[in-house]
Amino acid sequence: MHKSGVVFNKIWMVLLVSVVLILTLSQVWALEYGKLKRDKDTTRIFQKYEVIPNHTYYISGQGNIPFAIIGIHNDYTLRKGLWKQVDISPQLLRGWVDQMDTIYGFQPYGSKILDNYGKQVGVWFSSKQWTTVVLEENNGIAVFTPEPPGFRGGR
DSSP: OOHHHHHHHHHHHHHHHHHHHHHHHHHHHTOEEEEEEEOHHHHHHHHTTOOOTTEEEEEESSTTSOSEEEEEETTSEEOTTSSEEEOOOHHHHHHHHTTTHHHHSSOOEEEEEEOTTSOEEEEEEESOOOOOEEEEGGGEEEEOOOOOTTGGGOO
16 A cells, blocks of 8 residues: 555544544533532421422432432433332331431431422432432433442541
8 A cells, every 4th residue: 555545544544533532522511410409408308207299219328228318200210220219108218317327427418409400300318418410311310329438538
């Protein structure tokens, strides 16, 4: 192959890789993110062991005490695989909430889970104060689980 053919192939390859990279990054930039907003009323709901109507509840953690509890409004579908769905009751909530401060060594609190426009789509209860919330197509939502205790300085 001539030198000009090799140079042409290299240029073609660089252009192809650039296009693929741009398309990949545009997908990442197109994601819509929600957030947690710490909320005293949500904390009180959990501390009173109240089950919010029209919400599906999930837990994250190992053993009998969850690291976090979330309730997602029934208008939304939580991405499968990150959380374990539970049939919630005030008695079950009481057992978890009363023991959750032993997991990370400090008191858990409630937060609203908000979409990218600030609309509430669920509730969060954990000692961890942050997570990633990704809004997906067709009212799908991904709420990342909190890191396990002992990771980054926790107990």
